[in-house]
Amino acid sequence: MENEVFDILILGGGVxxxxxxxxxxxxxxxxxxxEEMLIGGQLASINEIENFPSYDKVTGFxxxxxxxxxxxxxxxxxxxxVVEKVDFSKDIKVIFGKRNKFFAKSVIIATGLxxxxxxxxxxxxxxxxxxxxxxCDANFYKNQEVAVVSKKGSGILGAxxxxxxxxxxxxxxxxxxxxxxxxxxxxxxEVISNVEIINILGEGKVNEVEFxxxxxxxxxxxxxxxxxxxxxxxxxxxxGVLKLDDNGYxxxxxxxxxxxxxxxxxxxxxxxxxxxxxxxxxxxxxAGQFA
Ligand SMILES: Cc1cc2nc3c(=O)[nH]c(=O)nc-3n(C[C@H](O)[C@H](O)[C@H](O)COP(=O)(O)OP(=O)(O)OC[C@H]3O[C@@H](n4cnc5c(N)ncnc54)[C@H](O)[C@@H]3O)c2cc1C
Numbered sequence: 001m002e003n004e005v006f007d008i009l010i011l012g013g014g015v016x017x018x019x020x021x022x023x024x025x026x027x028x029x030x031x032x033x034x035e036e037m038l039i040g041g042q043l044a045s046i047n048e049i050e051n052f053p054s055y056d057k058v059t060g061f062x063x064x065x066x067x068x069x070x071x072x073x074x075x076x077x078x079x080x081x082v083v084e085k086v087d088f089s090k091d092i093k094v095i096f097g098k099r100n101k102f103f104a105k106s107v108i109i110a111t112g113l114x115x116x117x118x119x120x121x122x123x124x125x126x127x128x129x130x131x132x133x134x135x136c137d138a139n140f141y142k143n144q145e146v147a148v149v150s151k152k153g154s155g156i157l158g159a160x161x162x163x164x165x166x167x168x169x170x171x172x173x174x175x176x177x178x179x180x181x182x183x184x185x186x187x188x189x190e191v192i193s194n195v196e197i198i199n200i201l202g203e204g205k206v207n208e209v210e211f212x213x214x215x216x217x218x219x220x221x222x223x224x225x226x227x228x229x230x231x232x233x234x235x236x237x238x239x240g241v242l243k244l245d246d247n248g249y250x251x252x253x254x255x256x257x258x259x260x261x262x263x264x265x266x267x268x269x270x271x272x273x274x275x276x277x278x279x280x281x282x283x284x285x286x287a288g289q290f291a
Pocket of ligand 1: 011012013014015034037039040043045048082083084110112132133234266267276277278280
């Protein structure tokens, strides 16, 4: 493989990367995916999905299996490796993985993003009351009481989304949010300022959150805790190489072309307005078509 040159090399095997690979393959391109973990990406951490076309409801696992089958059906090679460095300076791009070096005429970056963690015991309850995505999971808590964990207002949009669906939304911010509390347009949002989360409690699923506020320890009964501390695109290796926006997302045009010729980006990693499965697939289709 050392001297093999791919027409299109796709970095990341989430739904954006997979869709790109299928479109590229159907154009008879020599294509491959480099993936560090599982084909399917974030699908692996989604409990239930209610907004993927053609399904009323589907688990992340089931959808992930479908995507894996499609990669196999299209005979798209998948290299298990971690992309650590890139050299996009020449016509033939060089991608340095932890184990292998790859060469390609075009590269599609689809390595997604990571959600900022609370750093408490949230992993124990992921998909069982802990969520990082209000837009994805609000509907599972219809008419229930939930809380948003926020830092300097990072959870405002998430709280508004939840307030349309849930009975009550506690907005737990680490800073003083008195001004927001006065201006908040939704009556079912209760803002609590200067909160430090101590622990998430429950038997198998979230039942309570314990937190410190003004030196008092308090508890709230709730069905879900939405951790809305922000997202971080995995773009450190592209700093100074590709044009990134102020939040570190890769800037592309409508064809998913980045600031470097022959390099494309799609899905959660690019500066798009929606970070969802369908938008990642749509981006991937465009990248796979134009790369
Ligand atoms: C808990 C949760 C629930 C969600 N619920 C929904 C929902 O109900 N509906 C909806 O539409 N969306 C939902 N989303 C959002 C949706 O999952 C994402 O928008 C979508 O999966 C993004 O796809 P992607 O291919 O861009 O990125 P990802 O799925 O993140 O794929 C990126 C891939 O790149 C790989 N990778 C990263 N870095 C490297 C590297 N250096 N080298 C090699 N490989 C690398 C990763 O392992 C991963 O497989 C949810 C997300 C989460 C976390």
